[in-house]
Structure formats: C-alpha cells, structure tokens
Amino acid sequence: MAWQWFHRLGSPRWFYEKSSGWLPWLAGASLLLLAVGMAWGLGFAPQDAKQGNSYRIIYIHVPAAFLALAGYYLMAISGAIGLIWKMKLSFVVMRAAAPIGAALTFVALFTGAVWGKPTWGTYWVWDARITSMLILFLLYVGMIALSRAFSREQLADKACALLALVGTVNIPIIYKSVDWWFTLHQPATIKLTESSSIDPSMFYPLLTMIAGFYCFYAWALILQTRTLVLQREWRTQWASQLLGEGR
Amino acid sequence: MSTPEATRQAPRVDVARNLAARERGGPGFVALLRTELLLALRRRADIANPLLFFVTVLALLPLGVGPEPALLARLAPGMIWVMALLATLLSQESLFRSDFEDGSLEQLTLAPQPLYFAVLAKVAVHWLVTGLPLAMLSPLLGLMLNLPPGGYICLLLSLLLGTASLSLIGAVGAALTVALRRPGLLLALIVMPLYVPVLIFGTGAVQAALDGYAYSVQLAILAALLAGAAALAPLAAAGAIRISTDS
Numbered sequence: 110m111a112w113q114w115f116h117r118l119g120s121p122r123w124f125y126e127k128s129s130g131w132l133p134w135l136a137g138a139s140l141l142l143l144a145v146g147m148a149w150g151l152g153f154a155p156q157d158a159k160q161g162n163s164y165r166i167i168y169i170h171v172p173a174a175f176l177a178l179a180g181y182y183l184m185a186i187s188g189a190i191g192l193i194w195k196m197k198l199s200f201v202v203m204r205a206a207a208p209i210g211a212a213l214t215f216v217a218l219f220t221g222a223v224w225g226k227p228t229w230g231t232y233w234v235w236d237a238r239i240t241s242m243l244i245l246f247l248l249y250v251g252m253i254a255l256s257r258a259f260s261r262e263q264l265a266d267k268a269c270a271l272l273a274l275v276g277t278v279n280i281p282i283i284y285k286s287v288d289w290w291f292t293l294h295q296p297a298t299i300k301l302t303e304s305s306s307i308d309p310s311m312f313y314p315l316l317t318m319i320a321g322f323y324c325f326y327a328w329a330l331i332l333q334t335r336t337l338v339l340q341r342e343w344r345t346q347w348a349s350q351l352l353g354e355g356r
Numbered sequence: 357m358s359t360p361e362a363t364r365q366a367p368r369v370d371v372a373r374n375l376a377a378r379e380r381g382g383p384g385f386v387a388l389l390r391t392e393l394l395l396a397l398r399r400r401a402d403i404a405n406p407l408l409f410f411v412t413v414l415a416l417l418p419l420g421v422g423p424e425p426a427l428l429a430r431l432a433p434g435m436i437w438v439m440a441l442l443a444t445l446l447s448q449e450s451l452f453r454s455d456f457e458d459g460s461l462e463q464l465t466l467a468p469q470p471l472y473f474a475v476l477a478k479v480a481v482h483w484l485v486t487g488l489p490l491a492m493l494s495p496l497l498g499l500m501l502n503l504p505p506g507g508y509i510c511l512l513l514s515l516l517l518g519t520a521s522l523s524l525i526g527a528v529g530a531a532l533t534v535a536l537r538r539p540g541l542l543l544a545l546i547v548m549p550l551y552v553p554v555l556i557f558g559t560g561a562v563q564a565a566l567d568g569y570a571y572s573v574q575l576a577i578l579a580a581l582l583a584g585a586a587a588l589a590p591l592a593a594a595g596a597i598r599i600s601t602d603s
Contacts, residue, residue: 244549252546255533271528275550279549286556290556
C-alpha cells in the first residue's frame, strides 16, 4: 500500500487530473513571490557601493542560473526513473524539462552579458562560470535536438534519458576542467568586484526571487508536462473526452 | 574496392566464425577485436579519410590566418587538437552503422558475451585506425605549423591518450544516433560538449610543455579521464545500442 502513490504518479491520467488542482496555487505563489521580490530588489534594496544599480540584475540572473543547473539534474533523475521503473510520466517530465532548462540557461547567459557590459566593459568574456553555463546550454540543446530526431517517441524517451545521464556524470568533470582552464588563462583585466558576503538587505529579496523562480519553474514544468501528456494520450478515452469538452 | 554488398556480407560471416570460436572456448573479446581490425583494414578509404581531413583542414589554417610563423606557432597546439577532435568525431558516425544495417549489432546484443566488451573491442579498433595515426601524424603537422620543438613529444603523448577518450565518449553518441537516418550534425551536437575536458587538458599539456613547465600532471589527468571513460562509456554505449536496436 505504501507504494500506491508512487504507481499512481506514473499514470498520465492521474497526474493530469490532480495537477489541475495544483496549478492555481503554484501560479499564485510564483506571481506573488516574483512580484514582491522584484519590487523589493529593484525598488527598495540599497545600491551597491561599487556597481551602483547594475548589480540589480542578479535578482534575475542568480535564480535563473540556479534553476538551469537544478533543472538538468531534475531532467536526468526523471529520465533515470523512467529507464529503471519504465514509468511513462517520468519520461514526459524529462522531455518537458529540457526546453524550460534551455530557456533558463539562456536567460542566465543573457543577463550575465548585459551585466558584464557596464561592469567589465564587455558583453562576453571567457570566464569559467560563463563558459560552463555555455556548455550547459549546449548540453540542453543537444538533448532537445536528439529528442526531435526520432520519429518514435518511445525511442526518443529512452535515448534522451541515457544522454541526460551521461551528461550528469560529465557536468562536474566539465565544470572542474573549465575552472582549471580559466585559472590557467586568467586575464588580468577582469576583477570580480563582489565581496564574499552579501548584505541581508540585498539577500532577502534575492531569496524571495529564488523561491519565486522555483515556484515558477514548477508551474511551467507542470503546464508543459500536461500539454505533452495530452499530445501523447489524445487517442485514449479520457483525453479525447477532455479535448471534446474543450471544443 | 569491394561493393557495398560484399562488405556488408563480411561481418555476418565473421560474427558466425566468432561464435564458433567461442564455442571452442576462444576468448570472444580477442576474436571480435581481430574481426573488427580485419574489417577496418579492408576498408582502406575509411581509414584514410579522417587523416586526409585532418591534414587538409590544417593546411587551410595558414591560408585563413596568414603565414606568419609566430602566429602559427601560437595557434598550432589548439588547432591541431581541435582538428584531431573533429576528425575523430566525423569518423565515428560509421562506428556502428554497417553492423546496425546488416543486423549483426542485434546479434551482438544477443550474444552470451557482455555487450560491454563488444563495444570496447569496436572502440579499440576505431582508435587503432583513427586516433593512433592522427597522433602519429601530429608532429609532422606541428612542424608545418612551426610548433616549437619542445612541444612535439607532449603533443604526441597527449593525443595518444586524448583520442582514445574521444573515441570512447563518441561511441556513446554514435550508439544513440545509429537508428537515425542522417545523424551527422546531431552526433556532433550531442558529443561535442562532452569532449570539453579532454580538449582542455590536451591543449593544456602542450601549452605547459611549450612554456617550459612539467606537463605530467595534465597527462595524468588525461590518463584518468581515459580510465574513467573506458570504464563507463562502453556501458552507456551498450545501453544505447540496446535502445537503438529495440524496435
């Protein structure tokens, strides 16, 4: 009996019906947290002594970068669950997580570039973290490209899950090697101005934004998963009924 | 050159011979290694193409950036490494292709011998006919690109170790995309990000040698990457082969 919830979770129909109840809560929580965090961070948090107002981009940049990496692990773990327990829904979640993760990685890269222009004087430097993020973006893009290449969804699911797992093993190695490469080549012109600690008056709005991004991620992931579930299950009775009602 | 039909017939016969050898108690790994090597040596053009690609692209480099010896010497280690990487990648598309098309890949998944060793044998042969000649050719190209003499031995050693890792990692991508009709660019897209650590430490070793430092650390890391790849990549590739042949 204890495992009943786990098996239920694997059923696309159960998920579709249950998740419609979660959506308003997640939407409300993410909108509220994002609105509060953004107003707080952009309007009320103090200016940075060295960077002025341009530092405020961290309120978007840091949460996006957080979730870009966490999203890869979520994708790989759901792929592994799908491979091990042959759970249909788990593959769908994995497929849904890929474009969202790629978009967040792009947001992190883009905001980093926008921040770099006034602070470092250039949009792009081959900094260790930027380079790692770029490679993470390429991993996501490769994953999406692979998933699009197969005509049979089942084959695509398994292949993507395997690729995600291979990527997971590689991410720490890539991160460490890029770090090593950067310390070897470190250009002298760039100095990171951030001090190691961040003031609470700046930190609490950042925390709010991170929480808001997590809620937003869950919301987007569930929405995307629901769409994919309908796309795959439209031949089944429950889905065709549902789609018929909507018409 | 033999006709495509003739080359496709060959592996089937050899696999049968392998199976017979195993029944007599012959070690499967060695038998497969011998078969694959024989097959590779009979298709001379396939061996020559990556090498010709390697040489041709590097011959284009001075035409692109100009013939100044100092500039070429500065670019040589990185360019030789990147081109070796591309040559390995391009040759890898056909790693499992003919075996997949004539069905002998499926036979290998059914064989009593673990698929891990079959993949390892195929990758070992791929390295013997691609990575090894590439590494052997690299000092000559270094000479043409005005690489300082201090870098030759290191370039050779780093390519020997590095191309083996590249072959192993690329095998995972080749196995994942073998069921697709035209995997070329997709294979590059999914495998390239995974090549990053090998490239970083490979060029890092040559650069250290040129700067007059000890480069044993980088070579040790390359060897460690090779050990890790040899242990894990055939497993992942075997899983990918099972996914690709399962239709």
